[in-house]
Amino acid sequence: MAxxxxxxxxxLTIGAAIAALxxxxxxxxxxxxxxxxxxIAGFFILLDSPFVAMFQIAVYVGSIAVxxxxxxxxxxxxxxxxxxxxxxxxxxxxxxxxxxxVAVGAxxxxxxxxxxxxxxxxxxFREIGEDFLTYYWxxxxxxxxxxxxxxxxxxxxxxxxxxxxxxxxxx
Amino acid sequence: MxxxxxxxVLVSVALLGxxxxxxxxxRNAIRMLxxxxxxxxxxxxxxxxxxxxxxxxHSGGQTLALFSIAIAAAEVAVGLSLVIVAYRLYKNIDIxxxxxxxx
Numbered sequence: 381m382a383x384x385x386x387x388x389x390x391x392l393t394i395g396a397a398i399a400a401l402x403x404x405x406x407x408x409x410x411x412x413x414x415x416x417x418x419x420i421a422g423f424f425i426l427l428d429s430p431f432v433a434m435f436q437i438a439v440y441v442g443s444i445a446v447x448x449x450x451x452x453x454x455x456x457x458x459x460x461x462x463x464x465x466x467x468x469x470x471x472x473x474x475x476x477x478x479x480x481x482v483a484v485g486a487x488x489x490x491x492x493x494x495x496x497x498x499x500x501x502x503x504x505f506r507e508i509g510e511d512f513l514t515y516y517w518x519x520x521x522x523x524x525x526x527x528x529x530x531x532x533x534x535x536x537x538x539x540x541x542x543x544x545x546x547x548x549x550x551x
Numbered sequence: 552m553x554x555x556x557x558x559x560v561l562v563s564v565a566l567l568g569x570x571x572x573x574x575x576x577x578r579n580a581i582r583m584l585x586x587x588x589x590x591x592x593x594x595x596x597x598x599x600x601x602x603x604x605x606x607x608x609h610s611g612g613q614t615l616a617l618f619s620i621a622i623a624a625a626e627v628a629v630g631l632s633l634v635i636v637a638y639r640l641y642k643n644i645d646i647x648x649x650x651x652x653x654x
Contacts, residue, residue, distance in 0.1 A: 383553055383554065386553075386554050386558060390558075390562045390565075393562065393566065394562070394565050394566065394569065397566055397569045397570075397589050398569060400585050400589070401569065401572070401573040401577065401582060401585060401586060401589075406579070406581055406582070409582065409585065410581075410585070413585050413588060413589075416566075416588075416589060416592065417588070417592060420592045420595065420596055423559065423562070423596055423599075423600075424596075424599055426553075426554060427559070427599050427600055427603045428603060429599050429602075429603065429613050429616075431613065431617075432599060432613050432616050432617060432620075435617055435620055436595075436620060439620050439621070439624050440588075440592075440620070440623075440624075443624065444588070444623075444624055444627050447627060447628065447631055448581065448584070448585075448627070448631065451581065451631045451634060451635060452581060454635060454638070455581070455638055455644055456642070459643065459644055463579075464578045464579060464645050464647075465576055465577060465578055466576075469575075469576055470576050472575075472576075473572045473575045473576035474572060474576075476571060476572065476575060477568040477569065477571060477572035478568070480564075480567065480568045480571055481564060481565060481568040484564045484567070484568075485561060485564050488557065488560055488561065488564065489557070489561075493556055493557050493560055494555075494556075494557045496555075496556045496557075496604050497555065497556075497604070498603065498604045498605065498606065500605065500606065500607055500608045501608055502603070502608065503602075503608045503609065503610045503613060505613075507610040508610045508613055508614055508617070511610055511611075511614050512614065512617075516614060519618065523618060523621050523622075526621075526622070526625055527621060527624070527625050529625075530625035530626075530628050530629050531625075531628055533629055533632075534628040534629050534631070534632035535632075537629070537632040537633060537635075537636050538632040538635045538636065
């Protein structure tokens with residue numbers, strides 16, 4: 381059975397996920413999203429993957445959540461607090477969520493996943509680094525190029541396209 | 552292992568359901584990005600959980616999860632800059648307003 385730590389982590393993760401979508405203010409929503417991402421990092425530690433957990437905290441909680449916070453603060457104040465959704469659509473969405481949870485959950489509970497246990501030792505994180513630099517090196521380089529490309533693309537997209545007239549910016 | 556595989560998978564299914572709910576109901580572009588993030592994290596949790604429960608210890612699952620996290624970071628950077636561009640064009644972040652390609 382699940383222990384107390386696991387239950388607390390799942391309540392934190394799922395509760396923060398709901399809060400991230402339902403809180404009125406987008407700023408509090410993005411802070412709640414940080415809670416979800418941190419909870420997932422906790423699960424990674426429970427699963428004996430401390431390296432991935434650190435990566436998750438550094439990349440998700442450290443950079444993505446902060447990026448989202450900055451974007452939220454660039455948006456007009458009343459838009460941050462305005463909630464735009466259909467009540468009918470919301471009911472349909474909750475129904476869809478319950479259907480997915482019950483159906484997929486029933487399928488998984490009925491499958492053989494329940495019986496899978498392991499007594500193998502956890503993977504040493506040094507192995508991951510070794511894999512990255514030997515077997516996966518082309519993928520690592522492709523990943524670096526993708527990241528650089530996406531950051532440059534984001535910069536180009538978000539650039540202000542105001543013209544310089546008479547040596548003065550028009551904004 | 553103190554916890555069983557099925558528990559992690561059920562948490563992941565719950566997160567997937569919440570993410571799909573957010574993606575289908577919310578019309579705020581930034582909230583939809585939140586929902587996408589939640590779904591990606593559910594997938595990563597699944598990856599790590601199944602990798603941990605392999606019969607023999609293997610680092611492939613963790614490596615794949617690391618790649619997935621990096622790809623998600625790239626996706627969020629581009630998505631947020633698209634939101635900023637759309638906000639500049641329409642002065643709104645309601646995706647129902649993003650109708651024409653011209654702005």
